[in-house]
Amino acid sequence: MGSQGGAIVRKPRFLCLHGFRTSGEIMKTQLHKWPQSVLDRLDLVFLDAPFPCQGKSDVDGIFDPPYYEWFQFNKEFTEYENFENCLEYLEDRMIKLGPFDGLIGFSQGAILSGGLPGLQATGKALQRVAKIKFLIIIGGAKFKSTSVAENAYSSSLQTLSLHFLGETDFLKPYGTELIKSFKNPVVVNHPKGHTVPRLDEKSLEKVTGFIDTIEKHLVMEEDKKSSE
Template sequence: MANNEDHAEKEVENNNHSQKKPRILCLHGFRTSGAILKKLIMRWPESVLQKLDLDFLDALYLAQGKSDVEGIFDPPFFEWFQSDENFTEYYNFEECLQYLEDYMIKNGPFDGLLGFSQGAILAAALPGMQREGVALTKVPKLKFVILISGSKFGEKKFGMPKLAANAFSIPIKFPSLHFIGETDFLKEEGMALLASFVDPMVIYHPKGHTVPRLDVAGEEIMLNFIKKIQELNDVD
């Protein structure tokens, strides 16, 4: 009888382990906020949301200019770091990285990152920066990224912060999911970013620079991606 009980307890324990939700730190777009990104993400199907543990963080700096979402969403608005008008020189980048790491130490551990726009550019670079030992050195290794309207430092529209110089020197060898909008002004950069990841998964959508709702095909891709990252947690 005791053996049966032990077996039953072990089975429950295994089931609980397999159902552990990936914990994801979500990085919002330029001059928006964690609350705004949360509103947009929460439009996704419950079949997706119920499988994820999402944490929405506000960036360190208040917006230093007008936000594109003024009049649509309520302030305050934030930005992760600043740059010159041409996005060639960056300011407060090291402080941004330290802010993220401090938050991850206090509120983690986190399995992966989700980023939109400026948050996606940052999220795309962080795995390589962590590998190079120039960022997130005091937290567990990231296991995956979800990048919505992303790009990478050093592409046509964006310069390269010194700390990110080697972030893409070799392809990132873990799961990545990329959202690419047909009318997004960063579509070309988002497509180029795919080459920086090994076996990236992609959700193409007809919208522009936004967090899209998920149609049936997008939901299926998202669920397949979650299954893939869930298997990483099970191995751990």
Template structure:
């Protein structure tokens, strides 16, 4: 029988960084959020499998090394299947993970992963992802040679797991971020005034984030092995 003071594990989040950055960089960016948010989860920040093949937009702000999940141009997307296999293998070896957080290119991957899992095209070896936090997310652009095989008919039906989307007023991906919302059932949204970055949370953003955490808390309340931090922290 579990004692009332026994420490229970917090929901674990796999965090997928942006294009030509790194897990360590995303960790530093997320670290700007208030403790009232961060203390509710255990975060894991892996690096993407491929070293950056060009200049990083964060040079001068954050040091190397830099990595990328896949490569894409107007014609085709390369290394996508290898990227998905890498993430699934990481989840098997280092999981289980309860949710995903993704920024930019990592946000694209986080957004589509529950759909791939539901359709049985990937992530069949890991537990069901229960929630998403997507920052500057997007859908993969239309390509001359068509989408990667794993993404044929992507988002053919809306994704039902709870999702929180952070969209910046000055983000060059703002419009595609709004388009992505249509692929989710009742998504929560934080609007911020910044560009393509992980924003600090203002009062309204923090309130929305904490309400989302409460929703996750309710979802996990029946599991005796998972608990968020005390509500007093909220």
């Protein structure tokens, strides 16, 4: 199926990875702060992380349980438990629910999303699924574990990325570091903290522009396939 006069023939499909000790359902609620006009242009799939929450959730009392976590880590965030299991789980779900064009991650889900294209490119993860082409990172950071980080950020990635940086987000310096790993990243600065922000006029323009760009990429891809 090619493009119809340059029109997109399918919505970009994104796997959404939620924050630490929350859930797919909670992330769906968080993203619904965005205008319907944005959400309608994306095909979003919300996944629960593989591990039930192993401690108190920061959203307890705000959102209903159950809560999940992608992997566990030490206080310095330099050693991870169940990380390999997390990668296997993700690949398995992507095979069953995909194919996916990209990832949208918040918090722990954003840290994971930001490292996955590099881990995929260096052969350390997601070898049985299509290449991750697009990323939307909300409140992200780099992995600090040396063994993970050396594979996650070593190649200059072609992945198109959109990054949200909150003015008062405790992860902002680390999110800024992550941005340096990508070519031509689109950055949305917002006045809030560690949250999925609402979109003001300026950020809406950037998000819409980013979706325009990924649609063009998909059209070009479809055209290439149909001409082969």
